[in-house]
Amino acid sequence: MPADRTTGDVMKKFNADxxxxxxxxxxxxxxxxxxxxxxxxxxxxxxxxxxxLPVSRAEAAGKPDRSPxxxxxxxxxxxxxxDTKCNYWRYCAIDGALCTCCGGGIHxxxxxxxxxxxxxxxxxxxxxxxxxxxxxxxxxxxxxFCNKCNCNGSDRETQIYTPQLNNDIxxxxxxxxxxxxxxxxxxxxxx
Amino acid sequence: MxxxxxxxxxxxxxxxxxxxxTIGAICLxxxxxLAGTASVEPEDSDVAPLPMPKPSWFYIxxxxxxxxxxxxxxxxxxxxxxxxxxxxGDLAIDPAGKHYYxxxxxxxxxxxxxxxxxxxxYDSTGLKLEGDLDIPxxxxxxxxxxxFIVSDDGKTGYVYNFNPVSSVNVIDLAKRKFVKTFELPxxxxxxxxxxxxxxxxxxxxxxxxxxxxxxxxxxxRTEPFFNATNDPIFxxxxxxxxKAQMTMLTYTGLVYTAKLGAKPEVSxxxxxxxxxxxxxxxxxxxxxxxxxxxxxxxxxxxxxNHMFVLMHAGxxxxxxxxxxxxxxxxxxxxKVVKRLSVSGEPNSIQVTQEAKPHLIVAGDDEVVQVxxxxxxxxxxxxxxxxxxxxxxxx
Numbered sequence: 001m002p003a004d005r006t007t008g009d010v011m012k013k014f015n016a017d018x019x020x021x022x023x024x025x026x027x028x029x030x031x032x033x034x035x036x037x038x039x040x041x042x043x044x045x046x047x048x049x050x051x052x053l054p055v056s057r058a059e060a061a062g063k064p065d066r067s068p069x070x071x072x073x074x075x076x077x078x079x080x081x082x083d084t085k086c087n088y089w090r091y092c093a094i095d096g097a098l099c100t101c102c103g104g105g106i107h108x109x110x111x112x113x114x115x116x117x118x119x120x121x122x123x124x125x126x127x128x129x130x131x132x133x134x135x136x137x138x139x140x141x142x143x144x145f146c147n148k149c150n151c152n153g154s155d156r157e158t159q160i161y162t163p164q165l166n167n168d169i170x171x172x173x174x175x176x177x178x179x180x181x182x183x184x185x186x187x188x189x190x191x
Numbered sequence: 192m193x194x195x196x197x198x199x200x201x202x203x204x205x206x207x208x209x210x211x212x213t214i215g216a217i218c219l220x221x222x223x224x225l226a227g228t229a230s231v232e233p234e235d236s237d238v239a240p241l242p243m244p245k246p247s248w249f250y251i252x253x254x255x256x257x258x259x260x261x262x263x264x265x266x267x268x269x270x271x272x273x274x275x276x277x278x279x280g281d282l283a284i285d286p287a288g289k290h291y292y293x294x295x296x297x298x299x300x301x302x303x304x305x306x307x308x309x310x311x312x313y314d315s316t317g318l319k320l321e322g323d324l325d326i327p328x329x330x331x332x333x334x335x336x337x338x339f340i341v342s343d344d345g346k347t348g349y350v351y352n353f354n355p356v357s358s359v360n361v362i363d364l365a366k367r368k369f370v371k372t373f374e375l376p377x378x379x380x381x382x383x384x385x386x387x388x389x390x391x392x393x394x395x396x397x398x399x400x401x402x403x404x405x406x407x408x409x410x411x412r413t414e415p416f417f418n419a420t421n422d423p424i425f426x427x428x429x430x431x432x433x434k435a436q437m438t439m440l441t442y443t444g445l446v447y448t449a450k451l452g453a454k455p456e457v458s459x460x461x462x463x464x465x466x467x468x469x470x471x472x473x474x475x476x477x478x479x480x481x482x483x484x485x486x487x488x489x490x491x492x493x494x495x496n497h498m499f500v501l502m503h504a505g506x507x508x509x510x511x512x513x514x515x516x517x518x519x520x521x522x523x524x525x526k527v528v529k530r531l532s533v534s535g536e537p538n539s540i541q542v543t544q545e546a547k548p549h550l551i552v553a554g555d556d557e558v559v560q561v562x563x564x565x566x567x568x569x570x571x572x573x574x575x576x577x578x579x580x581x582x583x584x585x
Contacts, residue, residue, distance in 0.1 A: 071476035073506050118355065142302060147256060154511045159426045160332060161379040162394040162419045163353060168486075170279070170331035173355050178331055179302045 064191075066125065066132045074155050075125045083185075086151035090135050090185035093122030093153045095167035099140055099182040101149035107186040109140035114175045115184070116141055120167050123156060123191045132191040141172035143181040241272050241316055244288045244584035247543055249551045251559060252276060254578035255333065261576055265549035265561045268571025272318055275311070279331050281339035283348060284584045285364075289315055292364070294329050294339045294350050310348065310362060324367050326360045328352045330379075334486045334580050336427045337380040343432060349381055349389060359389070359401075373408045375401065382430040382437065384451045390437070392428075394419045398437075398455045413449075416457050417441060421474055425483070425510075429491035429498065432585065438498060438522060440489050442510045443472035444482060446498070446522065463500060463520055467527035474507050484512040485538030487580050490550070492542050496522045499550055499564060501540050502530075513538045513554055519564060531567040535560065539579030553579045 069075060078089035083100045090106065091098070103110035119136040126133055158165040172178040247266040253259045260274040260282050274291050276282050281294040291313040299305045308328050312321045330338055330353040338351040341364065348362035352372070359381060361370040375381075378393040381401075388403030396415035401408055417424055417439075424447070428439040435451040445460040462471040464481055472480050481502050483489065488501045488510075501514035513536025519529035537552035537560070549570065550562040559576035560569050 068476045072508055074508075144302060145256065152511055155508050156420075157508070157510075158420055159380070159392075159423045160330070160335065160353075161377070161392045161426070162423065163355065163357075163379075165420065168332050168334060169353070172331075177298060177303045178296075178306065179298070180331075 070125045072155050078127050091153045092124035092155040093157050095152050096183040097146040098149035099184045102146035102182040113140035113181045114142045116172045117174045134188040134191040136186045136188050138184050139171045140181045141175040142177040146182040246545045250582040251577040279333040283339045283341045286345050328354050380426050385435050427487045431493045461525045466525050487539035490540045490542040492548050541581035
């Protein structure tokens, strides 16, 4: 999000936190202990909602000024040819082992792992066209930590009270097991 | 090949040598260091005791790959014991120092099966497992100091949960049973709030007050005072329980304090860079400045109100970067009084609460350095210690 839009009309028009809270409240429904089915249901609902947050933010802002994103240290050094390197353009906010080094691919979980239907999100710049794209960092789950090609991108990454933009959380919600294996960087669309 | 130089032995000779080696292996550890004083008395195996927590001690988790929390004495650099924490586990220390509590999660069939979340309770003198109790869930994140806390009287534990509904589990530690869960939408990073219940940071840039005195929790929020998406406050802020005061730091280097009185009173922020006599930190791209960074980037010495901050030169959004300097900030005077060079690019820092405190820092290489903040001298350098977080008994 551009630095010069931290306050004022943009924030009044759209507040990602407010939306996130509404989403989470909708998940809540009560205080009783939930079963796995309910969690899966919540996660499936969350899947299309969380990735839309920055899109909605961009729409609310009209034509977004993406120039600040293109100027981060990560964006200036990003490349498009090798997705096993931490400076691959989609990894601007990834944290963890790259599934491309673990027997999987950029949007593919390694054999035996299960993709999480929900994710944290990032907005990364493709250096080939200079445009911003929404990236869903979906964890692959159910196998022990791959521990290869560990990366820690931090562009626009936040803290756990803004969970949808935090990359330290184990995002294996709605999977058979929450054991973390590696992370993918799925291109959702233009941001 | 090593075996090529070895003479051939008969089976009987080999067995005899193996037996001698085995006996030697058993006997050797019993031999004292000084020649001529060797005891030949038969011995029994025993277990080392562990004293109650001391102000010079610190506790460091090994990290994301290896389990365990090492207990060290900063006065000597000596390793004392391991508290049994898993990867992504959370350690809470009984304020009275009698127990260690560990919030953890496992599956019945290692990586699959039924998930079990529970609190393990250890006696602090001996580290014997006294028991465990089930809880409905907990956030799997690791590295956070405010996800599992204990009330000042030591009777109640609070475990933050996110599944992905944000909530808090309340545990009666005296009776050793789970009490209830309440939802905490949009907030996390809890601390105790005397006379009220809990406080937390929220994604709208406010502090939540969570009143637990009644049958139903009442959650109110301050006016938003920081930007949680553009300039967030680090999760691992400092909290002085004796003053009920939060000391917080943002990515750009703004320092806030919040006194938890009748309601939270948030101070006017000041810039740590300006407190050091340099340009204020900014979110603008391409501006190189000194920024705070790391998973545990600050530590507060309560009595002196000096905050020690891991700082690095870089650009905004480098908030996870390791440090090249430690800044000693007098929070009361709004002045950085010392800048210490530090090696190893640490991203976790803690300070003991002694009159003459020790700084403890750790980096991704799992090397811990114990540093005298008065001189910057590295008093101990400990390999294979862990990456953090680093805790002290309070």
